[in-house]
Amino acid sequence: MPPAPADARPSMPPLARFGTGLSWLGRVLLLIAIPLAILLLASGLAIAIIRVGGDLRLGIDPFLGSAARPRLPLSEIAGRAVAMDALRQVLMALLVVGLAAWASGAAWRQRLGLARPAEPRAPMRRLWLLLPLWPLIHIAWVTTTAAALHMNFGNGVRLSPFLSPLMLGLWFAFVVILAPVAEELLLRGETFARASAFLGPAGTIVATALLFCLAHVSIDPGAKGALARPLTLLPLALTLGWLRWRTGRLWPCILLHGWSNFCLLAYQLGPGLLR
Known part of the structure; x- marks a missing residue:
């Protein structure tokens, strides 16, 4: 059978071609750079939008210098942080x-694990057994890790008194819904798909777990404080990667993360x- 003419062959999307000729080290660096760039871009845009929008709402010139800007009420500062x-x-x-x-063009849902996988995977019925057990497993790990690092966990935690009921609801939605959806799309979706192209299942699970933990490193003057959050999240990160590989779908990861x-x-x- 003669080969199809050049113009009849399916074209590969530009980003699907990009990176195919890179070395293994180059792919690893790209694997780190892409989620970092997305996180920085989203953070910068969010800060700019909320600051400009909040200033305009209060009748403040958003381009005023720091010295000329009026002092904002604490409720406004807390609300802007949540927003x-x-x-x-x-x-x-x-x-x-x-x-x-x-x-990936029209196949983007499958790339992110939002569509049924092309290859059949085992159903994740055990997820429903994992959900009631997970709080015990995760909280036990978190409290043990915090105690080993001489960090307080669960003691003296209070909600900001300056948040309005609307902002409290938004903060709750951020923690339980928005953050799990966005982080899973980024790491167990796009990054998982990109890592799977040159790493095996175990390597992909570990790589996405490490990136997930590194993204949660807190800026803390003490080494123990900086390491506490990533260490407490490591079992969750590995379990989420395993779920993504085991089921081929993203929704179990989002569900467990939010839970x-x-x-x-x-x-x-x-x-x-x-009290």
Whole structure:
């Protein structure tokens, strides 16, 4: 059978071709650079949008210098911080979807694990057994790790008194819904697909888990404080990667991530709310 003419062959999306000729080290660097760039871009856009929008709402010139800017009330500062966090997650999700659509065209849902996988995978019925057990596993790990690092966990945690009920609701949605959706799209979606192209299943799970933990490194003057958050998240990160590989779908990762965040919130805030 004669080969199809050049103009009849299916064209590869530009980002699907990009990186195919890179060395293994180059692919690893690209694997790190892409989620970092998305995170920085989404953060910068969120800060700019919330600051400009908030200033215009209050009748403040957003281009005023720091010395000339009026002092904002504490409720406004707290509300802007929550709004920035929430908007950053929305922008991250949109950037990831746009990148996946550019990289894979009409197959972007399958690339991100939002469609049924091409190859049959075992059904994840055990996920429903994992969900009730996960709070015990995760909280036990977090408290043990915090104790080993001489860090307080779950003690003295309080919600900001300067947040309005609307901002409290937005903050709760950010922690339980927006952050799990955006972070899973970025790491167990786009980054997982990109890593799978040159790493085996175990390597892909570990690579995405490490990136997930590194993205949660806190800026802390003490080494123990900086390491505490990534160490507490490591079991969750590995489990989420395993779920993505085992099921071929992203929704189990989003569900477990959101459930884990909710359980930690209940554990940390519950005693204070009941007083």
